[in-house]
Amino acid sequence: MAVEQKNSMSALATKICNQINSVFSNQSTQLPTNALSVIVQEIDAIASKKCHVFIYGVGREGLMLKAFCMRLAHLGLSAHCVGDMTTPPISSSDLLIVSAGPGGFSTVDAICGIARSNGARILVITAQPETGSAVKYATSVAFLPAQTMANDDDQNSQSSLLPMGSVYEGALFVLFEMVVFKLTQILAQTPEAVRSRHTNLE
Numbered sequence: 001m002a003v004e005q006k007n008s009m010s011a012l013a014t015k016i017c018n019q020i021n022s023v024f025s026n027q028s029t030q031l032p033t034n035a036l037s038v039i040v041q042e043i044d045a046i047a048s049k050k051c052h053v054f055i056y057g058v059g060r061e062g063l064m065l066k067a068f069c070m071r072l073a074h075l076g077l078s079a080h081c082v083g084d085m086t087t088p089p090i091s092s093s094d095l096l097i098v099s100a101g102p103g104g105f106s107t108v109d110a111i112c113g114i115a116r117s118n119g120a121r122i123l124v125i126t127a128q129p130e131t132g133s134a135v136k137y138a139t140s141v142a143f144l145p146a147q148t149m150a151n152d153d154d155q156n157s158q159s160s161l162l163p164m165g166s167v168y169e170g171a172l173f174v175l176f177e178m179v180v181f182k183l184t185q186i187l188a189q190t191p192e193a194v195r196s197r198h199t200n201l202e
Contacts, residue, residue, distance in 0.1 A: 016161055016170070023146040023171040035125065035142035035175055039097070040182045042123045042140055046095045047077055047187060054090055054120075056082040056111050057099040060169045065099055068176040074197045075180065075189055082111055092119030099125040101148035101168040103132025112137035125175075127168055146171045 046053055053072055057065040065081070072079035080087040082096075090096060096115040100108045103126055112122050116137050124138040127148045135141055146168035184194065 019161055019167060020170045020174060023144065023167065035144050036178050038140055038142040039123065039179050042095055043183060044186055049093060052088060052094040053077055053079045054082055054094060054096045055079065056108065058105050058107060061099040061101055061172060064169055064172040064176065071180045074194045075183055075187055076197065090115050090118050090120045094120045095123060096120050097123045098134065099172060100132055100134040101127050103128030104134040108134050144168060144171055144175065
């Protein structure tokens with residue numbers, strides 16, 4: 001019984017991972033530059049100027065972005081989640097990274113508007129680059145062609161294992177891990193240096 005349960009869990013996990021992997025399999029046919037290279041280039045440019053990176057997202061997207069912000073801090077970057085009490089003001093030398101899977105949210109749009117009025121660069125990650133409201137604020141766009149709540153009721157999504165925006169949110173986690181991997185190499189960060197920046201107040 002235990003073996004059957006393990007095999008069942010493994011099969012289900014494989015199906016879910018394959019569904020998330022399909023998001024990245026489609027990347028090469030969608031745009032000349034993929035989401036990974038766009039994000040890495042934007043953050044590398046900020047790191048070389050020793051400026052701030054600001055992160056914002058709502059709901060489960062926001063949770064993925066907070067985890068990403070934590071890793072950026074571990075890499076030695078001045079990374080801040082919008083809304084934290086210690087978040088500094090944004091300026092023209094800084095970068096705001098937001099996620100708007102379905103294309104836009106009122107809070108994301110408002111925060112992008114403030115960042116833009118202060119001259120900051122704005123990187124928008126989205127599955128709806130052509131119709132989304134957040135893209136009009138963007139200086140660069142990272143297209144992640146995954147199912148969100150904007151299209152979770154279409155025919156192709158009805159057979160999906162993951163509900164609503166879970167495919168997009170899972171893809172965000174994987175994408176950010178790839179970004180961290182690339183930045184670790186670009187910024188010449190050793191495992192010891194990264195670990196040394198992890199909090200010890202736990």
